[in-house]
Amino acid sequence: MSSSFSYPDFSNVVVLDNGGGLIKAGLGGERNPSTVLPNCLLRPISSKKWITPPPATTNPNSDPLDLTSAAVRRPLDRGYLINPDLQRDIWAHLFTTLLRVTPSHSSLLLTEPLFTLPSIQRATDEIVFEDFNFKSLYVADSPSLAHLYEASRSGPTGRLVSKAQCSLVVDCGFSFTHAAPVFQNFTLNYAVKRIDLGGKALTNYLKELVSYRAVNVMDETFLIDDVKENLCFVSLDVPRDLHIARKTGRDNLYRCTYVLPDGVTHTKGFVKDPEQAKRYLSVTHGDTPQLEANKKEMDQIEVTERSENRKREVDFSKNEFDLTNERFLVPEMLFRPADLGMNQAGLAECIVRAINACHPHLHPVLYESIILTGGCTLFPRFAERLERELRPLVADDYQVNITTQEDPILGVWRGGSLLASSPDFEAMCVTKAEYEELGSARCRRRFFH
DSSP states (O other): OOTTOOOGGGTTEEEEEEOSSEEEEEETTOSSOSEEEESSEEEOTTOSSOBOOOOTTSOTTSOOOOOTTOEEEOSEETTEEOOHHHHHHHHHHIIIIIIOOOGGGOEEEEEOOTTOOHHHHHHHHIIIIIISOOSEEEEEOHHHHHHHHHHHSOSHHHHHHHHHTEEEEEEEOSSOEEEEEEETTEEOGGGOEEESOOHHHHHHHHHHHHHHHTOOOTTOHHHHHHHHHHHOOOOSOHHHHHHHHTOOGGGOTTOEEEEOOOSSSOSSOEESOHHHHTGGGGOOGGGOOSOOOSHHHHHHHHHHHHHHHHHOOOOGGGOEEEESTHHHHHHHHHHOGGGGTOOOOOHHHHHHHHHHTSOGGGHHHHHHOEEEESGGGGSTTHHHHHHHHHGGGSOTTSOOOEEEOSSTTTHHHHHHHHHHTSTTHHHHSEEHHHHHHHOHHHHHGGGTO
């Protein structure tokens, strides 16, 4: 266990990273959360009841739940709480069954998205204090916790972040992406830039591509999540990769097959040939074919590719489908939202705008301490592509250093665990008595959001 987590006496603090996709929950002072589970209720086609999905930490040898065509209800939409009753039900299961804590004897450290509306904050406070009777509450945002955890780590980035007390956290999660400068553990809200794209949008885009080209999977949220996480990667050269993806037969290094669940021998989909799926790694930057990288040629490649895919025959009896350029076109959304008709800047430009909104004295250290967190940053070659896009936009005398957290899904929770185990934590919280006396709005001022 890391030496950063050395305060076992504060185990009555529940740390809850309440993401739009996953809930990460556990006790302050621990290195890892006790449980990670989807933040939703689902109803499999074989059930008439809405159920809580099993934690991701469940024994992998147990029989997996058949989620084929399961309906999904989420309490958060675009990152913000829209259904407090549903969130209350999910938390009740979490606290009583999974964590087995007594809220009235515990404090709660809760993550909340940046720029949450006061009405949503009030609804959250009501759940925490009135429904669950937690004795105290501290609300934090994800970038500050990711920064805190990275500053506690050894290594060049950790030492720089700790010394400068400054970093640029790129949080690319389920609902959206934020480029957030953090200074002395406080997120500089006035400089935060946002892209309305995250893992959910990427999954939906992949659903559309597969449904158009192969087989209808528009109702298969969990299945396509698995496809995305196992097969998608970030392209370092889109014109080259589009050219490679158009080849037929064994020459196509990007073609791979995904097998759909049949409900009998297997209830989860899987990659048919994992070694075949890794062949893209053999394509290096020096393999770039002689293609003109102008917009006209790229458009022509796309038009040709689309017409060929319309002709592609699909054998529905095989219960499987092939993927080629979908594997890199889906993550490409984050770098080129405009290609999909979205009037938003790509990730590299978003980072530059966030840093330019800060004091010029902070610019060099922000570029040198970029921290990637959130599940979308797990796509292979994500950091390398981002650096390639960022370097031409940054002054030559600035260094660009991008670090992906050791576990981008748990990094924010670990920062919260570290904060919850500090001796000053209880003094930072709002107590139930203060909430009842002052109300939500006045209590919230303590968190500097």
